[in-house]
Amino acid sequence: MAIVRPFKAIRPIKQLASKIAALPYDVMSSEEAREIVQENEYSFLHVDRAEVDLDSSIDVHDKKVYEKARENLDSMITDGEYFQDETPCLYIYRQIMNGRAQTGIVFCASIDDYMNNVIKKHEFTRADKEQDRINHVDYCDANTGPIFLTYKEDQIASEIIEAWIENESKRQPTYNFVAEDGISHIVWVIDNEIIINEIIDLFKEIDYLYIADGHHRSASAVKVGLKRRASNPNYTGDEEFNYFLAVAFPDNDLMVMDYNRVVKDLNGLSKDQLIEKLKEKFNVTKSSNNESIKPSKKHTFGMYVENEWYLLEAKDGIFNAEDPIDSLDVAILQKNVLTPVLGIEDVRTSDRIDFIGGIRGIKELERRTNKDMKIAFSMYPTEVSDIMDVADICEVMPPKSTWFEPKLRSGLFVHKLK
Incomplete structure (x- = not known):
């Protein structure tokens, strides 16, 4: 049973969404990120790779980098580049690459589902990479990049979820832009409480979610949540730090490249x-x-x-x-x-x-x-079914087994931990 939680996303104002949305921090070098932000002052890389706003001599893992990330995120909010939804919502996120679409639901996933293996993994993580994102999430007090999840499409619940997505996506989208790499990004907001509860109940019928991409981000988000629990021994489980930002796509939508x-x-x-x-x-x-x-x-x-x-x-x-x-x-x-x-x-x-x-x-x-x-x-290319087969026996894939495209953009949704 997978837990899906709506949340009050902090997201860009419509006219800046295409400029703010950025590729994930881990698909580029620090030097490449510096070049990108020179041409785009609004890029979310100012948050996800905040060293771009500091002298290049500063180590990318220096405390100053995480402090700058928090400062930049706070400034984007206070300057009106971002706003927060008034009620908890779910979101539809569609990407189109070379005419091929993948469409998922954006929500907050449970750190308990991660620990109990309802959210299944297929990769080892490295301690140094985990610590980097732990610091980033902790200082920003937010999940700034979504975890890429998938689920098996051949389930009755998934068919109904797809029907809901199809119905909701007939409305005018909230965001609709083509990024510099030619990939389209389209977002709809689901703020109807009846529909939200229906989707939540449908996901409860799905046995497992699988991490497609983002093992370090998910492990780090969970560890920050556990750290917050330790600091708040009377936590109820309802606090935002018990959840992390995710997007779940049906497996038949996904493309794994060589x-x-x-x-x-x-x-x-x-x-x-x-x-x-x-x-x-x-x-x-x-x-x-x-x-x-x-x-x-x-x-x-x-x-x-x-x-x-x-x-x-x-x-x-x-x-x-x-x-x-x-x-x-x-x-x-x-x-x-x-x-x-x-x-x-x-x-x-x-x-x-x-x-x-x-x-x-x-x-x-x-x-x-x-x-x-x-x-x-x-x-x-490794197939999505291969990933699920390995995860189902609680094993891990050999290093560098999968390359998913298109990549999820960071900056379209921010989940605050409190």
Whole structure:
């Protein structure tokens, strides 16, 4: 049973929504964020990456950065760039990318659901990244970026939720703009108490929610909530700090893109030696006319090395098809190529490997390999069902398994913790 809670969102005035809404803080570097805000004084990056307003010599995790984030958020509110809804609402958030739409419900999720695994995870988190967002949420006293959740569409409750969304989205939207990357963002406010309660009751019939993207943000939000509980031993459970900002989409709406790999060297091997080793586990075929290879099915990989493309097809027996993790392409590549052949023991910490989201295109692999890397692997995208299968057995995906597009914009909804 998933808990859905309406809330009084702090959100942009209509004429500034397109300027305020920003990509998530973790998909860009500090330098990229500084460039963006030079062209857009209203960007929410002034809150989510507040170091942009401080000297570049200051560490991004310095206390001054979190204090500046709070100051900037407070200023945006007091200056009238933001306002708060008078009553608790739910919100419909639709994104359209290349003609394809995904539509979800914006609400506050329960930290207890997270701890009790009603909200399921599929990734490990890193303590340093958690601490950064813990500080950010704590200082801002707010959730500033929504957690990207999904749920299984093949449930009766989900069909009715979809019907409600379809009905409500026939109204004039509150926000409707196309961002600089060509992605449309459309928002409707649900302030009808009868409809809100109906949607809340329907989500109670959904067994689980799954984190698609935002594991560090959700873990941090929960830890801030627990910290507030410890400071308020007489808490009732109804306080805002018991909940965090989220958007839930049906799984059939989502698109997972390939998350590709590039490696700095061949671990002392020549190209011919590398290919001979790979032939032990894969059928290796050179690309005709050297056309780039973007895998069209599971258990196949493109490999670009020394200006040539090859197709790798996993041989029978090198993975367990019944194991949700062992059968993942990212796991097959890790266990049969990256570690034993290229000598990368831990992809989380190795400085010899980098990861490139499919949104950048297959040519980015060629560019990086010809610039500062030696070999690239193009991947078939992980499927949403794979993520759910792994989460359902309380396991985690290998690192850098998923790349979701489009990304949820930060700044359209802010949830205050008190």
